Amino acid sequence: MSIVIQNLEKYYGSQRVLNSVTETFEQARISVLLGPSGCGKTTTLRCLAGLERPSAGRIDIAGRVVYQDQPAIWVPPESRRVSMVFQSYAIWPHMTVFENVSLPLRAAGASRRAIEQAVSETLRLVGLRDYADRSATQLSGGQQQRVALARCIVSESPLILMDEPLSNLDAKLRISMRTEIRELQRRLERTILFVTHDQEEAMSIADTVYLYRDGSVVQKGAPKELYDYPATRYAAEFLGRANIIEQFEWTLSDGCAVYTLPGGVALPSAADSRPAAGSMLCIRPEKWRLVGAGQTGALPGRIAYSSFVGDRTEYRIDTPAGPVSVVELNAVPRRVGDEIGLAVAAEDIRVVME
Numbered sequence: 001m002s003i004v005i006q007n008l009e010k011y012y013g014s015q016r017v018l019n020s021v022t023e024t025f026e027q028a029r030i031s032v033l034l035g036p037s038g039c040g041k042t043t044t045l046r047c048l049a050g051l052e053r054p055s056a057g058r059i060d061i062a063g064r065v066v067y068q069d070q071p072a073i074w075v076p077p078e079s080r081r082v083s084m085v086f087q088s089y090a091i092w093p094h095m096t097v098f099e100n101v102s103l104p105l106r107a108a109g110a111s112r113r114a115i116e117q118a119v120s121e122t123l124r125l126v127g128l129r130d131y132a133d134r135s136a137t138q139l140s141g142g143q144q145q146r147v148a149l150a151r152c153i154v155s156e157s158p159l160i161l162m163d164e165p166l167s168n169l170d171a172k173l174r175i176s177m178r179t180e181i182r183e184l185q186r187r188l189e190r191t192i193l194f195v196t197h198d199q200e201e202a203m204s205i206a207d208t209v210y211l212y213r214d215g216s217v218v219q220k221g222a223p224k225e226l227y228d229y230p231a232t233r234y235a236a237e238f239l240g241r242a243n244i245i246e247q248f249e250w251t252l253s254d255g256c257a258v259y260t261l262p263g264g265v266a267l268p269s270a271a272d273s274r275p276a277a278g279s280m281l282c283i284r285p286e287k288w289r290l291v292g293a294g295q296t297g298a299l300p301g302r303i304a305y306s307s308f309v310g311d312r313t314e315y316r317i318d319t320p321a322g323p324v325s326v327v328e329l330n331a332v333p334r335r336v337g338d339e340i341g342l343a344v345a346a347e348d349i350r351v352v353m354e
């Protein structure tokens, strides 16, 4: 069953760290808590695990209330059937891989045979079957990370909390571990809450992303949905790159807004996107098409900067609406100083709030 938190509050002294968070994290899915440093991600996990006592609210794990302020309910961490992997994965150097992974089962008093079987099976799952007898210190960072993962899943707790578990790994390993965690999750069908402040990691691993800001979830959704439909400038900029146009005017034409940018170019909008006061336009760099200078309906610009990065070329283009970032796949040769036009499809223009 899923994880439900209701009106969860956490204060440290007078600092409010969780601001009445109400969310459901779906069963057997990977929910990713994403947000900048200090926004309350770790605190959420620690409250779920019972390592931290919330100030108010309620937490249900798989249909059981584990915390409630009034009337008071408190289930201690060891009775919550939750396991957690931390950023510093804390495996014991004086123990072998097998011993490390078997710890939760020994703590639970499992029989030797049951331990043998469960640990071997789990080591096979994480690709460490041949390393069981190795001392934990004789492993690479990625292997140690997998030991920590194995120890986390061996206990069969239905809920796994992962707090930036990949942050100590090098870039290449981080990326391959994403896939491994996703595959493991598909096979084991556990409920995973995964914390990161890396948007790419969040998008590649999540079924649902929960975007935090100052102790609240400000937007949630499937990665693509969140990337394509950010509600705010904050969401747009946190989930990738965004060109934000603050200054524009708009009129209605056949029920649809037409945005007029500085310099006079008019961009049509898709239906239902009448901007409210204070709203801004958001266009992702890859949504622009570079066209010939002077083309009707295109924003005129001049290439100020261009950078070839292998599979794509990135440009900064000076326009009357300000500098615009553009990413082009299969770029044709262009030079700094070239005059060009920038076109965008109506459905690729988003209206966002601050």
Ligand SMILES: Nc1ncnc2c1ncn2[C@@H]1O[C@H](COP(=O)(O)OP(=O)(O)OP(=O)(O)O)[C@@H](O)[C@H]1O
Binding pocket: 012, 017, 035, 036, 037, 038, 039, 040, 041, 042, 043, 044, 197
């Ligand atoms: N034990 C504590 N005592 C006092 N303040 C704390 C304590 N733990 C966390 N905080 C504060 O609560 C806020 C949220 O912390 P939290 O660890 O949840 O952030 P986070 O989103 O996990 O950030 P990061 O990405 O840096 O890990 C921060 O301002 C932090 O300084």
Ligand SMILES: [Mg+2]
Binding pocket: 041, 042, 043, 163
């Ligand atoms: Mg943290």
